[in-house]
C-alpha cells in the first residue's frame with residue numbers, strides 16, 4: 001500500500017471522523033519527539049529523562065516495522081482539521097514472553113486531551129483488531145495510576161482482567177484490561 005508520503009508500507013491508511021490514521025513517516029520526527037517529551041506524556045508513560053530524538057526515531061521505526069513483521073501495528077494520528085501529528089494509537093505486540101497479546105494503545109499530545117481523539121482512534125483500532133486482524137481478544141496494559149487511559153479503555157468496553165508485573169517494567173504492576181470480540 002502506498003502511504004501518504006508516497007512510500008510503500010503494509011500499514012493501511014484509515015479515516016475516522018476527525019483523524020487520519022496512517023503510517024509513520026520521516027517527516028513526523030520533530031512532532032513525535034516533541035509530543036513524547038511533554039511532561040504529561042513522559043510522566044504517564046514513565047519515559048526516562050534520557051529520551052532523545054534518536055530514540056524517538058527508533059520508536060517510529062519499531063512501530064512501523066511491526067506492520068511489516070506482524071501485519072498489525074501502531075498508526076500515526078493526524079488531525080484532519082490541521083494536518084498535524086497529534087498522537088499514536090493502534091495494535092501493539094512486542095516480542096516479550098509475558099506480553100498478554102495484541103494490545104490496543106493510545107497516546108496523544110496534551111493539547112488535544114479532552115476531545116475524544118483517543119476513544120475515536122481506539123475504537124477504530126479495536127474494529128481493525130477484530131475484523132481485519134482476526135483477533136478474538138484484545139488487551140490494554142495500563143498503569144493503575146493512569147486514570148485517563150483507564151477511562152478510554154472503559155469507554156471502549158474493556159474490563160480489568162488482572163494486575164501483574166510485566167518484565168519490561170518491574171517498578172509496579174500493570175492493569176491488564178481485555179475486550180472479547
Ligand SMILES: CC(C)(COP(=O)(O)OP(=O)(O)OC[C@H]1O[C@@H](n2cnc3c(N)ncnc32)[C@H](O)[C@@H]1OP(=O)(O)O)[C@@H](O)C(=O)NCCC(=O)NCCS
Nearest residue numbers: 041044106107108113114115116117118119141142148149
Ligand atoms: C490516555 C490519553 C490518550 C487519554 O486522552 P483523553 O483525551 O483523556 O481521552 P479521549 O481522547 O478519549 O477524550 C476523552 C475526553 O474527551 C471528552 N470529549 C469531548 N468530545 C468528545 C467526543 N466527541 N467523543 C468522545 N469524548 C469527547 C470526553 O468527555 C472526555 O472528557 P473528560 O476527560 O473530561 O472525561 C491521554 O491522557 C494521553 O495521551 N496520556 C499519555 C499517554 C498514555 O498514558 N497513554 C496510555 C498508556 S496505557
